[in-house]
Amino acid sequence: MSSNNISPVNPLPPVVVALFLMIVGIEAVFSLGARGILGGADAVGWRLEAVQRYAFSAEIFDWMRSNGRWPAEHVIRFLSYAFIHVSFMQAVFAGVMVLALGKMVGEVFSQFAVLAVFVLSAVIGALAYGLLVDSRVPLIGAFPGAYGLIGAFTYLLWLRLGQLGEQQARAFSLIGFLMGIQLVFGLLFGSQPDWIADIGGFVTGFAMSVFVSPGGWRRMRDRMRHR
Template sequence: MTDPDFQPPVNPMPAVVTLLFLAIAGVEAGLFLAEAGIIGGPGAVGWRLALVRDYGFSNDLFDWMIENWRFPASEVLRVVSYSFVHLGFTHAIFAMVLLLALGKMVAEAMGQVAVLVIFFASGIMGVVLYALALDDPIWLVGAYPNVYGLIGAYSFVMWRRLASRGDQQYRAFSLIAILMGIQLLWGMFFESGTQWLAELFGFFVGFGLCFVLAPGEWAKLRGRVRHR
């Protein structure tokens, strides 16, 4: 029999966060084993590059679709599939850690559907806005725009919480400020590329969606519209 008063020492991870984590981890585990020579044979060493080519986001392909007004499903799906392919184990592990931590907090504050919407909308809009803003031929992969969307949602929760306490709301943006600062410092010493812009767009998309997805915000928005 189960003790009704038993409380687990660690709150269970929301199912949607676990599924997203397993999707990313499953791809990376297969690539890790392939690169270690455990599965796939000699040809498996090139699997990661093949996945980047077949499922990564290409600015050149995006420009071609816009110019020709043709949108093959296999190419359109790249705005989703790029999030589940990473450049290496370290690249993937940081994304997964942030996903677990932020996804859990956002799910507890807004619900699991909100996490799913923010994760995918931030990833999709992050790279679309990036492609519209820049003409960089470098392939984009990794769940970082999606995770930055969750950082935006977390910042929204903190922003509202600080407002209710009468505290300074700018403190809600400490996390994104620190991460962007690290990006700036890294870029001063190493060639960091332009993916940070897609991540920043992902942050703003995640933050903005909370005005609709956060509990009570939709009613507030409707109220403001009716009184105009």
């Protein structure tokens, strides 16, 4: 194969493109419906209906735990909330985060591993929200899953810095910067407790990467043997 045919840009992993299209596509339906372009008069309430049916609710989670009942229509909320957003701009921002971080992580991880990180980070983020937050505000948005990808990227950077003999704490600069921004916005405009879900997603993504990254399980096994 001629070197002239080799693209200088690595293609996006299909699973990352699929996640982006789901996030932006669902939002496009809501936005078009709200403007009366799609679905007629009833479409104006599509977003609110989706929030009621698919957002993660700490109150519903408490009810399920108290009664020992886990109906599928509510269990699905642990993941479905990640594909519903407050506005078009929020959805686009979340989608771009998934696209950018998914590309960087997907250059090292398998597609299945990338999807697993996003999904489990979203689920654990919702679980953290349900256990630690006493709020009636529903949790929506892809950010806990995106923060899981930040966790995976941080792990890869942490490994790389270790190989270079540099200070590995620098790998946490990105998450520190993002949390700093959230703190500033919280002080200026009032904070929402959904940052707990973001942190839960980040920790999950970082921890999962120890096992799902290429050679990750072998590295962990070798370290345990050396101890």
